[in-house]
Amino acid sequence: MMSQPLRIGNAQAFWGDSPDAPARLLMQQPHLDFLTLDYLAEVSLSILAIQRERDPSLGYARDFIEVVRTLLPFWQNGSKIRVVTNAGGLNPEGCARTCLDILRSARCDPLKVAVVAGDDVAAHLKGDARNPLFKHLESGKSLTTVADQLVTANAYLGAPAIAHALNAGASIVITGRVADPSLTVGPCMHHFGWKLENHDALAGATVAGHLIECGTQVTGGFSTDWLATPDPGNIGFPIAEVRADGSCVITKPPGTGGEVNERTVKEQLLYEIGDPGNYLSPDVTLSLLGIDLKTLGKDRVQVRGAKGRAATRTYKVSATYRDGFKAHAMLTIYGRDAVAKARRCGTAVFEKLKRIGVVFERSEIECLGTGACAPGVVSQGDEKFMETVLRLSVADSRHEAVERFTKEIAPLITSGPQGITGYTGGRPKVQSVFGYWPCLIEKKKTPPRFRILS
Amino acid sequence: MRVANKFPKSSIRLGEIAFARSGDKGSSANVAIFATSKRNYQLLHLVLTAAVVERYFKPLGVGKVVRYEVPHLQAFNFILPDILAGGGSRSLRIDSQGKTLGQVILELKILVPKISQVKKRKR
Numbered sequence: 001m002m003s004q005p006l007r008i009g010n011a012q013a014f015w016g017d018s019p020d021a022p023a024r025l026l027m028q029q030p031h032l033d034f035l036t037l038d039y040l041a042e043v044s045l046s047i048l049a050i051q052r053e054r055d056p057s058l059g060y061a062r063d064f065i066e067v068v069r070t071l072l073p074f075w076q077n078g079s080k081i082r083v084v085t086n087a088g089g090l091n092p093e094g095c096a097r098t099c100l101d102i103l104r105s106a107r108c109d110p111l112k113v114a115v116v117a118g119d120d121v122a123a124h125l126k127g128d129a130r131n132p133l134f135k136h137l138e139s140g141k142s143l144t145t146v147a148d149q150l151v152t153a154n155a156y157l158g159a160p161a162i163a164h165a166l167n168a169g170a171s172i173v174i175t176g177r178v179a180d181p182s183l184t185v186g187p188c189m190h191h192f193g194w195k196l197e198n199h200d201a202l203a204g205a206t207v208a209g210h211l212i213e214c215g216t217q218v219t220g221g222f223s224t225d226w227l228a229t230p231d232p233g234n235i236g237f238p239i240a241e242v243r244a245d246g247s248c249v250i251t252k253p254p255g256t257g258g259e260v261n262e263r264t265v266k267e268q269l270l271y272e273i274g275d276p277g278n279y280l281s282p283d284v285t286l287s288l289l290g291i292d293l294k295t296l297g298k299d300r301v302q303v304r305g306a307k308g309r310a311a312t313r314t315y316k317v318s319a320t321y322r323d324g325f326k327a328h329a330m331l332t333i334y335g336r337d338a339v340a341k342a343r344r345c346g347t348a349v350f351e352k353l354k355r356i357g358v359v360f361e362r363s364e365i366e367c368l369g370t371g372a373c374a375p376g377v378v379s380q381g382d383e384k385f386m387e388t389v390l391r392l393s394v395a396d397s398r399h400e401a402v403e404r405f406t407k408e409i410a411p412l413i414t415s416g417p418q419g420i421t422g423y424t425g426g427r428p429k430v431q432s433v434f435g436y437w438p439c440l441i442e443k444k445k446t447p448p449r450f451r452i453l454s
Numbered sequence: 455m456r457v458a459n460k461f462p463k464s465s466i467r468l469g470e471i472a473f474a475r476s477g478d479k480g481s482s483a484n485v486a487i488f489a490t491s492k493r494n495y496q497l498l499h500l501v502l503t504a505a506v507v508e509r510y511f512k513p514l515g516v517g518k519v520v521r522y523e524v525p526h527l528q529a530f531n532f533i534l535p536d537i538l539a540g541g542g543s544r545s546l547r548i549d550s551q552g553k554t555l556g557q558v559i560l561e562l563k564i565l566v567p568k569i570s571q572v573k574k575r576k577r
Contacts (some may be wrong), residue, residue, distance in 0.1 A: 042480070043543045064576035138535070224465035224473035224556065263473060270531050272477035276524050289524060324543060324555055364546040373554040376513025378561045436480050436545045
């Protein structure tokens, strides 16, 4: 006999995703078991670090607090929905406290809120920069080259601590950095009682988590065939119906836009993947090579055949370090020889700045609309364009140099070619640049822990 | 390749027999290519080598390209090292995260044997 599958939705793929998606998904699917909400991209934590510098009570994704407000009516009306999110960022405790305050004031405080900690490994990296595990995973460079500029370092924790928190009765689990699929694997371990030795089941759930973690990217968003995707303005967020063996069905609520078919699932399956035979997660190492897809009905694709083996003894760490400043400026140029005029504007700005002694460590001139996303790969001939957007960028370790650049854009309105426009956003902003430093850490060095807040 | 060389060839766009998805990992990116049929997979297996993809993306500064095969899904996954000029927050390029690389590679012209009567994508 087939038992009921566990129904896990994703309604937030990144920090900045549609704010009403969680409440909308729950309205469409009242009997969903879990909502997973993903807020952290590779360098998100460096943005949170800046916020925390200004105010130590911050350092988490505040958008999540607004999401909690939108979910209150569901809980007040008896919904059993449980939420697992990495919105905690650098301050899961602070995020959970704020969350608890809101639940209290709405009289939803019988709900338990848990935090998962242990991902912050900045002290380990700072104190042991020569450790070979802390070398840059891609370039092999020693951490000593950037250790002084280190801002954040967080291990991608796994599913067990999330499962333990759920076992203890938490309705909302707030983590810092965890591997994105673990937000889905945690509820599965809790529900099905899997152990870390259930490699194939964990592999299947990891695939399910991987497929839904980017939200609408599996329901027709970002697809090659997007232009033919129905009703994109009402695109549905994904649901994984996971079975006890780890296989799943990917679907979306009826009546929503977008589509789930073997193509959309395939595309997302290999999204941001390295070796498909050797996908490393903190919970399991898995192979995608034997995965079978089967269409079960409209917007229903079954996914099975993931093979797991024991996870590695290390966590992946994503660290960030300060790497100077940058600014981007954009202007629109219209008319005959628009592209030639745009390029001349760009070189004129840099020549002017060079004359006063400002030369940048890195700079870029792009003419958007002419194939600037892949210059030299797909060439189209500059002469044929009547219009382009000139995009000028600089990066430098000196804040004042970058700031000086931002003041040389507006003068082009009167000194540049006829047909220049689009200068409406004011002076470009000087932004901090954060380098990304992926490395490893031994799991035993940073044991995950959870705590129910009261 | 040698077998295919015996027949007259015609040039098609990769996007006519495949679909794609790309994404970033630090300063590197991956692009996955999905053939629209088993036959097209076999064809791409011959012509869409790591060397061909590496040459195509050379203007973007790509390093040594690696190709992984996923025959079960009629797919290939290409790893494109250092193609993002720093990636993430560091890259100054408009596409700092490799979002467009799927569309870029689908423009690649490939030579296919005329005799194979390659079935093209409808959508």
